[in-house]
Amino acid sequence: MSLSLRANIHFAALCWAAVLNGWNDGSNGPLLPRIQQVYHVGYAVVSLIFVFTTLGYISGSIFNMFLTERIGFGKVSGSIIQVVAYCIEAAGVSFPAFLFAYTINGYGIALQVIQSVGYVIRFKDNPELRMGLLMGGYGVGALLSPLSATYFAQVPHWSYHYLTCLGMAVLNTIILTGVFRLRPQEECLVEIGIMDTENGTSTESQFRQIMALKDVHLLALFMLCYIGAAVTLGGWIVTYIIDFRHGGSSSGYISIGFWAGLTIGRVAFLKVNRLIGEPRAVLVYSLLAVALEILVWFVPSLIGDAIAAACIGVLLGPMYPLAMNHARRILPQWLLTGAIGWITGFGQAGSALIPFVTGAIAQRAGVKVLQPVLVAVFVVMTILWSMVSRAKTL
Secondary structure (H helix, E strand, C coil): CCHHHHHHHHHHHHHHHHHHHHHHHHHHHHHHHHHHHHHCCCHHHHCHHHHHHHHHHHHHHHHHHHHHHHHCCCCCCHHHHHHHHHHHHHCCCCHHHHHHHHHHHHHHHHHHHHHHHHHHCCCCCCHHHHHHHHHHHHHHHHHHHHHHHHHHCCCCCHHHHHHHHHHHHHHHHHHHHHHHCCCCHHHHHHHCCCCCCCCCCCHHHHHHHHHCCHHHHHHHHHHHHHHHHHHHHHHHHHHHHHHCCCCCHHHHHHHHHHHHHHHHHHHHCHHHHHHHCHHHHHHHHHHHHHHHHHHHHHCCCHHHHHHHHHHHHHHHCCHHHHHHHHHHHHCCHHHHHHHHHHHHHHHHCHHHHHHHHHHHHHHHHCHHHHHHHHHHHHHHHHHHHHHHCCCCCC
16 A cells, blocks of 8 residues: 555544534534523523533643653544543433533544644645645534534434434544554554654653743634634524524524535635735634624624625634644644644634633623624634734744
8 A cells, every 4th residue: 555545544534533523513503592492591501511611622632742642642532532422412311411421522522633633734745735624524524514403403302413423423433443553643654654753852841842832822822712713603603593683493504604614715715825825814814704793793684694604604714724834834843743732722622612601691691792702702813813923934
């Protein structure tokens, strides 16, 4: 088997893991109104699922480096943890148990996101394209899951949606185990012809060096705002449309437009990114997203909101891979995998933290606060990128 074919097999396995993670995040929007109905909870309480997911994400990002160092890349499998979580969720358990399942699911997702991005960023051939396709896999999952979630949100056995997640998680575990065979990352990279591994500094030494880099923290905060804004929009837009724009029970399909835009943007804008320059592209997309969000805020139109949400998705799509590519250019190579792990893990917490804050505010002021919250997050995200984009390439 040729090195390129082996590399593509490794890459395809990680893309499937990304599809599962996108499927998980894309499910929340259509299911939130039904979860509120089933458990008789308001915006603030239902938002606890994001809080407990945050706990899982942060735990995963902190322990990833130490677990990978001690038991190896191939054995740190967040997919088996997701299998356990989806078994609990599919059973339609009590709300506290449901929250616990979200915690361990967040832990498993964090491990997989960190490991996948840290692995793909080491590829030498077409790294920008590969990163775009990896993130596109996440978008595909997030695009398709609302179809299932919207259906199950309208039937008695609503929790059976998690059986679809369970099936994908089991398949994911089989694929990752079969492809990487529980081996260390360096051994897997050598198998596909990537010989330049990181230097031999200890985990503790690497952690101290990473924490001392200002650009790492700026990128981590940017990713927290970016991922948080994307998941907040994709998750709360359905509730916003139903409660504030008086949409029907099929409003869950509006989230499909957002996730479709995000998926398309990650792949279709590759040439545009190169044309205007990757750092400048993120800044332009951020400003346009702010403008569209303000339009949704002040122009009451159901169709207009759906179109704007899709357009915002297109603009947000390229930002994740562009941020990872920028990290590869400005951070020391021997710290890259660990730094990417911290950036993505910390950033992933935004997918839980910001939706929870939105829900807590909505509990008092109504779901109409979604738009001003998103505008504020987009503005902060733009400021953070303007700071990190000034860093010199190494």
